[in-house]
Amino acid sequence: MTAGQGLLPGETLTSCDARFALSMQTDSNLVLHMGGTALWASNTVGKNAAEVILQSDGNLVVYDTSGAVIWSSGTGGNSGSVIHLQNDGNLVLYSSSNSALWATGTFGHVIPGPAQCGYLTAGQGLSPGRSLTSCDSRFLLTMQTNGNLVLSMGGTVLWSSNTTAGYEAVMQSDGNFVVYSLTTALWASGTAGNSGAFLDIQTDGNTVIYNTANVPIWTSVSCCHPAQTTLKPPSVPLVVREPYMNTWLRNATDTAPGTWPAYWNGTTKAITGIAYIDSKAYLFLGAPTVPNIMTQTALQITPTQSIFTFNGGGVTLTVDFFTPVEATDIRRLSMPLSDIITTAQSSDGGTHTVSVYFDISGEWAIATPTVALWAVLFLPGPSRRIRPAC
Numbered sequence: 001m002t003a004g005q006g007l008l009p010g011e012t013l014t015s016c017d018a019r020f021a022l023s024m025q026t027d028s029n030l031v032l033h034m035g036g037t038a039l040w041a042s043n044t045v046g047k048n049a050a051e052v053i054l055q056s057d058g059n060l061v062v063y064d065t066s067g068a069v070i071w072s073s074g075t076g077g078n079s080g081s082v083i084h085l086q087n088d089g090n091l092v093l094y095s096s097s098n099s100a101l102w103a104t105g106t107f108g109h110v111i112p113g114p115a116q117c118g119y120l121t122a123g124q125g126l127s128p129g130r131s132l133t134s135c136d137s138r139f140l141l142t143m144q145t146n147g148n149l150v151l152s153m154g155g156t157v158l159w160s161s162n163t164t165a166g167y168e169a170v171m172q173s174d175g176n177f178v179v180y181s182l183t184t185a186l187w188a189s190g191t192a193g194n195s196g197a198f199l200d201i202q203t204d205g206n207t208v209i210y211n212t213a214n215v216p217i218w219t220s221v222s223c224c225h226p227a228q229t230t231l232k233p234p235s236v237p238l239v240v241r242e243p244y245m246n247t248w249l250r251n252a253t254d255t256a257p258g259t260w261p262a263y264w265n266g267t268t269k270a271i272t273g274i275a276y277i278d279s280k281a282y283l284f285l286g287a288p289t290v291p292n293i294m295t296q297t298a299l300q301i302t303p304t305q306s307i308f309t310f311n312g313g314g315v316t317l318t319v320d321f322f323t324p325v326e327a328t329d330i331r332r333l334s335m336p337l338s339d340i341i342t343t344a345q346s347s348d349g350g351t352h353t354v355s356v357y358f359d360i361s362g363e364w365a366i367a368t369p370t371v372a373l374w375a376v377l378f379l380p381g382p383s384r385r386i387r388p389a390c
Contacts, residue, residue, distance in 0.1 A: 006053030017087045017125075017170045017180050019111070022033055024052050028061055030071065032091055032104055039089060040104040042071040060093055073102040075220065086182040087111075111168045120177075120199040125170035134201040138225070141201055142326035143169050149179050149187070151207055151220055158205055158222035171199050177218070179208055188345075189218040236299065236306050238271070238321045239338040245364075247271070255296040256285045256308055256319075263344050263363075270361035275344070276314035277354050284310045284317060299348040314348035317356075 001013060007024035014021050021033045028049035030042035035212025042052075048064045055061055058078030062071040073093055075081065080096030091107035093102040105342040111125035117135040126132060126143035133140055139158070141151050147166035151159040161169075164177045165188040179187040188208055191197060206223035207215045236249040238261055247263040249256065256273070263269045273285030275294065283290035285308075294312035301307075304325055310317045320341040326332050342355040 001054050001085075001270075003056045003058075003080070003082075003310055006051050013083075013085055014162070014184065015085045015087050015089075016185055017089070017111070017168065017178070018172065019109070020085055020089050020358070022085050022091060024049065024062075024089055026260055028062075028070075030065075032085075032089075032106060034109055036265055039106040039109075040091065044070050044079050052079070054093075058093070058095070060102070075101045077268050080304050080384060083185045085179045088182060111170055118201050118203075120171040122171055122173040122175075122196065122198070125168050127168050128166075132201055134205075136203040138203070139201050139205050139207075141169075141207060143179075147186075149180075151201070151205075151222055153225055158225075159207065159220040163187050171197075175209070175211065175217070191217045215234065233301060236301065237323070238306060239323070241323050241338050242336045245336055252299075257283045257293045257296060257310070258287050261285075268361070269363045272357075272359050272361075273319065274357045275310075275312070275317055275354060276357065277315050278352055280313060282312045284308075284312075284319065311347055312348050313352065314346060315352050315354055316347040317354075318343045 007013060008355045009024050009026045012021045012023045019034060023031050023033060025031055027045050029045045030052050031038050031041060034041040042062055044062055047070045049070060050063050050065045052060065052062045056079060057076045058081035059076040059082060060073040060156045061069055075093055078095050078101055079103060081093055083093050085089065085091050091104040092100050092345040095101050095178045110127035111355035112123060113126065113130055114120055114124055114132045115135055121134060126141070128143055128145045131142040139151065139153050141149070143149055147161060147164045149161040149166060149169045153298055161179045163179050165181045166186055167182050169179045170178065171177050173195060174192045175197030176192040177189040177199055178185050185231045191209050194211045197209055197217065199207065199209050201207050204223040205225035207220040208320050209218040211217050233252055236252050238249065239245050239247040247269045248264065249259055250262045250266065260268045260270045271286055272288055273283045274290060275284055280292060281290055282292045282294045292312065294310035294317065296308060297311050298309035299306070304323055305319045308319045310319070310370055322339040322341055324332065338356065342356045348350055
C-alpha cells in the first residue's frame with residue numbers, strides 16, 4: 001500500500017503468500033487476520049469508519065464518516081512511506097529509506113511445514129532452515145537461511161532457486177510453488193491455475209509438481225539418481241575358482257574369527273589365519289584355540305573379491321580373498337587358483353611388527369570327512385620331493 005491508497009469497509013489487503021489479510025471491517029474495526037484468528041485490531045468497533053488510508057505524509061489513518069480521525073499510526077512527516085503486509089504476519093510501515101516507522105508486532109508466524117516425507121500440499125511450505133526430505137532420506141529440499149531454496153543429495157546441489165533474500169517457500173492453493181521474501185515473490189514454478197496441485201521429491205532425485213490428475217506440470221530436471229544397493233549374499237565366497245575348491249563362510253552374518261570355512265555342501269574345509277603382532281598371536285580366520293582374537297570391523301563383497309577388515313593389537317589388518325576373472329587371459333582364467341592378499345597398518349599411531357600365518361586342513365585333500373592319511377612321495381630327479389601341505 002502506497003501513499004493515497006487505502007481500504008473501504010469490506011475491503012482487504014492480502015499478504016503475497018495469501019496467509020494474512022488486513023480488513024477494514026463493516027463494523028468499523030481495522031483487523032489483521034491469519035485465517036480465522038485476529039492478530040491485531042485498531043479497536044474502532046462502532047465508530048462509523050469510512051476508510052483507512054495511507055496519507056502522503058506517511059500517516060496511516062482511519063477516518064469516520066464525518067472526516068474525523070478515529071485511529072492513526074502517528075507517523076506523519078514521512079513522505080514517501082509505504083505499508084507492507086509481510087509474509088511473517090507483521091504489518092509494517094516503512095519510510096522512504098526503508099526504515100520501519102511503525103508495526104503491528106505480529107511477526108513470527110512461519111508457514112506450516114510438511115506433514116509427511118516427500119510431499120508439500122496446498123498451504124504447506126518451508127521457512128528458513130527447514131527441509132523437506134524424500135521418503136528414502138537421500139534428498140533434501142531446503143529453504144536455506146541465506147534465502148536460497150536448494151535441492152541436494154548429500155553435499156551435492158542438484159537444483160536451486162538462485163534467490164538471496166528468500167523468507168519462505170510456499171505451495172499455494174492455486175498450484176503455484178513460490179519463494180517469497182518478506183514482501184514480494186522472488187521465484188515461482190509458474191504453475192498457477194492448478195488448484196490441488198502438490199510437490200513431490202521423488203526417490204530418483206527429481207522434484208515434481210503434479211496436478212490433481214497426477215500429470216507433471218513442473219520439474220526440477222534433477223533425475224536420475226538411483227539408490228545404490230549393498231550386496232548382501234547369504235554366504236561369503238572365499239576360494240571359489242572351481243567346484244573342488246569352492247569354499248565359503250556359510251553365513252554372511254558369521255565373523256571370520258571363530259568360524260571354520262566350509263565346502264558348498266556344508267562340510268568343513270578349514271582355513272586358519274593368524275596374525276603375529278609384536279610376537280603375540282591374534283586369530284582372524286577359523287576356529288582353533290588362540291587366546292587373542294581380532295575384531296572383524298568390515299566386510300566388502302564384490303563380484304571377484306571378499307575383503308575383510310580386522311582390528312587388534314594396535315593394527316588394522318585387511319584380508320582380500322580375490323578370484324580374478326580375466327576373459328582376455330584364457331590361461332589365467334583356467335588356473336584353479338584364488339589369491340589371498342593381506343595388508344596391515346597401524347591403528348594406534350605406534351610402530352608394530354606384523355607377520356601373517358595361513359594353513360589349511362586335511363579336509364581340502366579328501367572328498368568325505370574321514371581321517372586323512374599323509375605320506376611323503378619321492379619322484380626321480382633333483383628337488384622332486386613333494387610333501388602334501390597340512
